[in-house]
Amino acid sequence: MSTQIASIRGLTTRSILIGAILVIVAQAIGDMTWLYTSKTGTINAFWVPFIYIVLLNELIGRSNPRLRLTAQELVCIFPALALVNSIKYYPKGALSGGEALSGYIEKTIVSVGAGMNDPTTGTYWRAMTPPWMFPKDPTMIAAWQTGLTPGQQILWGEFLPPIIYWSLYTILMYYLALFLGFGVWGRRWVDVERLIFPLSIPMVYMVRNASDIDPTTNKSRWFRIQEPTLRVFWVAFFIGLIASLIPVFGEIVPPLAVFGAFAWGEQPILIFGLPSIMPGAMAKGVFQVDQVALWLLLPNNLLITAVLAYVVFGLLYQWIGVITGSLPYNPGMEFLWNWEDIPANWFPFPYRTVGILGMMVGLGIITLITLRSRFVDLARALTGKSEDEYGLSTRSIAWFGLIVTIAILALFTASGVPFIISLAMVVFAYIYWSALARVTATMWWHVDDFANNGGVGTYIFPLGVALGYWPGTVPTTGTTNSGLFATGILTIPFNNTWTLRVNGFGPGAAVSYYKIARDTGTNVRDALVSAATIIAIGVVFGYIWRIWLLNHAGGLANSNAWSWTAGMKFSNFIGGTSYVPVGAVDWAPGLTYGLIGIIIVAVVWFLRSRFAWFFIDPTSLTMSMAVGLIWTWLSGLVALIIKVIMIRTIGIRRFESYVIPVAAGISLGFGAPILLAGLIEFFAVVLPRFSAQFVP
Amino acid sequence: MSELEVIKLALGKNVDSASWDLDGWVILLKDSRLRSLKISRRLVGISFDWEWHFVTPLIIREVVDDSGGQLYREMKRREVQIRRRGIFRYSYEWVTSELLSKVFPDVAPVDDLMIRLNRNNQLLRLLKRSVVDELHVNTYFDLTGASSPDDALRKHYESPKMIGWLITAIKGPGSEWRFGPIVKRIYELLDFLAGELIEFTRELESRALNL
Numbered sequence: 001m002s003t004q005i006a007s008i009r010g011l012t013t014r015s016i017l018i019g020a021i022l023v024i025v026a027q028a029i030g031d032m033t034w035l036y037t038s039k040t041g042t043i044n045a046f047w048v049p050f051i052y053i054v055l056l057n058e059l060i061g062r063s064n065p066r067l068r069l070t071a072q073e074l075v076c077i078f079p080a081l082a083l084v085n086s087i088k089y090y091p092k093g094a095l096s097g098g099e100a101l102s103g104y105i106e107k108t109i110v111s112v113g114a115g116m117n118d119p120t121t122g123t124y125w126r127a128m129t130p131p132w133m134f135p136k137d138p139t140m141i142a143a144w145q146t147g148l149t150p151g152q153q154i155l156w157g158e159f160l161p162p163i164i165y166w167s168l169y170t171i172l173m174y175y176l177a178l179f180l181g182f183g184v185w186g187r188r189w190v191d192v193e194r195l196i197f198p199l200s201i202p203m204v205y206m207v208r209n210a211s212d213i214d215p216t217t218n219k220s221r222w223f224r225i226q227e228p229t230l231r232v233f234w235v236a237f238f239i240g241l242i243a244s245l246i247p248v249f250g251e252i253v254p255p256l257a258v259f260g261a262f263a264w265g266e267q268p269i270l271i272f273g274l275p276s277i278m279p280g281a282m283a284k285g286v287f288q289v290d291q292v293a294l295w296l297l298l299p300n301n302l303l304i305t306a307v308l309a310y311v312v313f314g315l316l317y318q319w320i321g322v323i324t325g326s327l328p329y330n331p332g333m334e335f336l337w338n339w340e341d342i343p344a345n346w347f348p349f350p351y352r353t354v355g356i357l358g359m360m361v362g363l364g365i366i367t368l369i370t371l372r373s374r375f376v377d378l379a380r381a382l383t384g385k386s387e388d389e390y391g392l393s394t395r396s397i398a399w400f401g402l403i404v405t406i407a408i409l410a411l412f413t414a415s416g417v418p419f420i421i422s423l424a425m426v427v428f429a430y431i432y433w434s435a436l437a438r439v440t441a442t443m444w445w446h447v448d449d450f451a452n453n454g455g456v457g458t459y460i461f462p463l464g465v466a467l468g469y470w471p472g473t474v475p476t477t478g479t480t481n482s483g484l485f486a487t488g489i490l491t492i493p494f495n496n497t498w499t500l501r502v503n504g505f506g507p508g509a510a511v512s513y514y515k516i517a518r519d520t521g522t523n524v525r526d527a528l529v530s531a532a533t534i535i536a537i538g539v540v541f542g543y544i545w546r547i548w549l550l551n552h553a554g555g556l557a558n559s560n561a562w563s564w565t566a567g568m569k570f571s572n573f574i575g576g577t578s579y580v581p582v583g584a585v586d587w588a589p590g591l592t593y594g595l596i597g598i599i600i601v602a603v604v605w606f607l608r609s610r611f612a613w614f615f616i617d618p619t620s621l622t623m624s625m626a627v628g629l630i631w632t633w634l635s636g637l638v639a640l641i642i643k644v645i646m647i648r649t650i651g652i653r654r655f656e657s658y659v660i661p662v663a664a665g666i667s668l669g670f671g672a673p674i675l676l677a678g679l680i681e682f683f684a685v686v687l688p689r690f691s692a693q694f695v696p
Numbered sequence: 697m698s699e700l701e702v703i704k705l706a707l708g709k710n711v712d713s714a715s716w717d718l719d720g721w722v723i724l725l726k727d728s729r730l731r732s733l734k735i736s737r738r739l740v741g742i743s744f745d746w747e748w749h750f751v752t753p754l755i756i757r758e759v760v761d762d763s764g765g766q767l768y769r770e771m772k773r774r775e776v777q778i779r780r781r782g783i784f785r786y787s788y789e790w791v792t793s794e795l796l797s798k799v800f801p802d803v804a805p806v807d808d809l810m811i812r813l814n815r816n817n818q819l820l821r822l823l824k825r826s827v828v829d830e831l832h833v834n835t836y837f838d839l840t841g842a843s844s845p846d847d848a849l850r851k852h853y854e855s856p857k858m859i860g861w862l863i864t865a866i867k868g869p870g871s872e873w874r875f876g877p878i879v880k881r882i883y884e885l886l887d888f889l890a891g892e893l894i895e896f897t898r899e900l901e902s903r904a905l906n907l
Contacts, residue, residue: 194739299745300870611698613875644870648783652747652829652868656740 007390010072011526018069019530023080023538027101029682030084031545034097035559036689039681042251042264044560045085045100047678049093049671050078050203054210058220065218071211072522076530078203079513082504083538086263087445089504090199090512092290092671094264095678096502098562101542103499104173106562107492108166109134109543114556115566117145121575124478125566128485128574130416132161147555148695154551163543170543172408173494174505174535177433179401181510182528184374185367185437187389189511190518195441197515198294198663199508204519205233205664233661236293240669243289248673264674265289269634275334280322280343282314283334285634291444293666295639296646296659301615302443303640308616309624310633313351318343338448338628341582345628350581350593355625356453357580357590358597363622364435365598366605371434391523416486418469424460425487425495432496433507435622440508441515442619446631450496452572454580458590460491461577478575488573505535554693597625699875703735706879720749729890730754733883745869747829750882753836754890755860756897767904768856771835771897772800774809778823778831788823790814795834799849809833809896822888826881829868833893836860861893 030046037043054074061068069077082089086096086103097103112134115125126141135141135158143152189195209222209230225231247265267287274283295303321327327343336342344352378398381387386395405426412422432450439447449455465472470484479485493500500506505513510531517527550556556563572578580590601622607614624632647655700721704711712726720736734751757764775793780786790813792805813819823831836858842848865882 613699613702645783647868648786651780652740 007523008070008072008521009391009526010070010074010076010522011530012073012076015069015073015076015530016533018073019077019080019534020537022077023083023534024541026081026084027538027542028545030095030097030100031102031105031542032549032690033678033682033686034102035549035553035561036686037560037681038685039251039677040560042247043095043674043678043681045095045097045102046081047095047674047682048081049668049674050081050089051093051206051668051672052675053077053081054206058210058222061213061220062218065213068213071207071520072526074207074211075517075520075522076526077534078516079505079531079534080538082509082513083535084504086504087199087440087502087506087509087512088263090509091202091294091667092264093668093674094671095674096263099263099499099502100504101170101538102546103503103562104170104493104539105166105542105546107497107499107565108169109162110546110550110556110561110563111565111569112489113141113144114561114563115570116141117556117563118566118570121478121566121570124575128478128480128482131158132165133489134162135159143551143555145555146557147553147693148551150695152695154547159547163540163547167540167543168407168411169490169494170539171536172404172411173500174510174539175400175404175532176408176429177503177505177507177510178528178531178535179397179404180430180433180507181437181512181514182392182524183378183394183397183401184371185434185441185511186514186518188371188374189438189441190515195438196297197441197512198297198444199440200512200515200519201294201297201660202664202667203516205660206668207516207520209233229658229661232658233665236662236665237669237672240289240293240666241672242669243666244670244673246287246289248677265670266631268630270335278315278319279334280327280329281316281319281334282310282342282629284336284630285310286631287634287638289670290667291635292639292642293663293670295443295635296643296663298443298639299617300640300643302617302620303636303643304615305617305620306624306632306636307640309621310629313344313625314629314633317349317351338630342628345580345582347581347583347589351625352448352628353454353580353590353593354597354600355622355627356448356450356597357455357458357594358599359601359618359622360435360447360450360597360626361431361594362598362601363438363605363618364431364433366602366618367434367438368431389524390518392525392528396525397528412486412490415490416482417490418464418467418483418487420467421460421464421469421483421487424463425491428455428459428495436496436501437507437511439619439623441511443623444632445502445508446627447501447623448626448628449498449501451492451494452497452568452578454578454584454587454590456487456491456495456573457578458580458587458594460487460495461573462587462591474573474575474577476575478570485574488569491573492569505531549690552695553690558693699737702876703879706876707733707883710883729887729894730883733886735879740869747869748867748875748878750865750867750879750886752863752886752890753860754863754893755836755858756894756901757859760856760859763904764859765856767897767901768835768859769803769853770806770900770904771859771861772796772853773803773806774900775805775835776810776813776833778828780829786824786827788820793832793834795832795849799846800853812896813892816892819885819888819892822881822885826865826878826885827867828865828882828885830864830866831885831889832864833889834862834864836862861897863889863893 026046034044057069083101086099088094088096112129116122116129116134137155137158140155140158210220212221214221225234246267250267265288269285269287271283274281322329333342338344338352378394381394381398386393408426409422413419436447464470470481503509517524579587601618604616604618604621608618700714703721710725710728712724714721714723720734723733725732730752736749737746738749740747775796776790777793779789779791790810796805837848837852839848842851863886867878
């Protein structure tokens, strides 16, 4: 699909200007929505799906063709909204502020400022926090918690070093993802491995069709429903629109929002009868309409692997474990989330730990091994011959990656992290991010967090102990070791929490954006430069705006800001160490299960590549195990059933012709009502709440 | 077991030798109506689903004279393929080849082969057993010296190099873990079909000579 289209420039004066303005407007409204919304799981960022930008472009284009943005220009402004809204924006325009730029802000400056205000550990935080992480001035620390008092002003001079420091940290994190996505993973995954990139499909389909203009009428051919595939798309769009009643009832209308849900349509389904038949067996799955639609594109063996993993571990292992007494029975354990107290996190076979610390690490290592020639090419391009890859020179991207990597090492080391530990953090980022991106490019964004789930406690913390950088036991009152403090503060989100994993320009999203650029024929260098520019503007503005908002409108105590992230950093890294599985008191079990996971994924990878009959897919199995099964099996099962019925009914050729418009239509239709829900929430709740607390 | 080992096991004593050719395994056969069978795996559309192609040439005459050319063109009018119906249990029906009407819109199809195959209960039983997704019976051609498959078809129609049939069976996604039985059943289907086609072609040849 990608190689048939020539590379076209998208970076123009107007696209740069629109992108820059859009990211500021979107972050301003989105972060305000994030802090003051009453729908924290759903309407929590900038609530304008990209389909409206495309439709607006069509309206403007009809009135004056010269004002119509090209497909490539649209691609170059897309990062402004993806950055603010998370990876969930890609397939359907959904929002997730905590998994976007606002989430990075929460886990950096907000977290440290919250720690300094903590009633129990605040004294410790205030003593340890350097002035470049948060102001030392007591009045500014207090205002962070409750907002400015009338007449009080923000001491911007105090905030300047933290703004520069955290902006640099955040921008470098984004740039590393861009380097890996555009420089390392993208070319091979698109051209050689031909990964599916389900998350990119709706955007590619929409932009390509909307930009196909009939010169005789000056109208987009996207609306020509006489054409069978476009008719199928619009029918699917309306099916998606109807299906959006699920999040409307499940998340928006309070009396019906019984089960809770996230991010427009991540709807948990509970199988109430199952515990009476199979006590202990997992009776929960998440159903996502857009995930089901886009998973119709996946090969059967990926879907079967996801379902089979649930049957083996979620059903049989947990049920047999409970009835044989190998696993304790806690009433209600069948209905818990993956991060809660479930058998996936317990001895004797904590399959989620095996997945996160082992299979993901193994998948990342294997992925990097398959990319070894790419690293050689980039190393040669640094000083030797440069190749032009769809507009992007390999020398430029190689230097970009080298500078970013060195800058991260320098920033971490200058912050107090021992150099070897900085190196280990970067190496684990390369490994884990590679696995994250591979899972996202193959299937979906659901994978679990490395740092918080024992990754740091198992791999990075013991390294510091072995090298004598810090003692093996962290005092519960908080470490006074500046090296460990800096490591603990910087390791999340860098070494992966959900905020990085699902970010609008995290590893998976960066390579998904590369795919969008390629499939829309956008000059890859233009896409990279526009993303990098928008990120730089958005990040700096994001920190300044957040400082202004919290100080002028209620502080942590009167907003949805994640002050609890201070406790997460404290208990996992600087006032204790996170060991896994549940009950582990040191890193040995985590290391053992990690090794088991690495062996499992290596064996499965080998068998899959060697034998045609071996259908278990290593990426699908890794994803399922690492996310505790809940987020994969149900959508996988539904997609598999629909796919089999459709292929058997209409045949494989027609299925292949229509599956992309069907998947894209359902996804975009499903997300379209977000605009209405967002407008209502913003004017009925967010603005009044902000105004009520505003102190000039 | 590797892909080739599964194929060899499924075809058993009928395998003479096997070798790799561009994109699939070419199995030379013995004690069979088929001389060779090429089995290749191809990606379907955008997804990573695989479909399996089983292609076998059925050569009737290797030297072509005037009467051979006439026979080839008569055979062309009788090209057929299957149409599959049903969701959980398939039923099959032989219909005129779509390729014939697409590439040769001026050639009038003749339905005697189609009727004959549709009346063959043993063949329909083998079709149901093999659960193939597509099965095409076209006149023999190869791509040598042609700019496209359609061009090759036209060139062979004008001056055929060999007289025979080219049978292509396609099995869609979900075959990986039942690959062995699928290979065996599709081979049995193609072998039986080859017998029917040889018999029909001989009859057609004698009819054509009598004209």
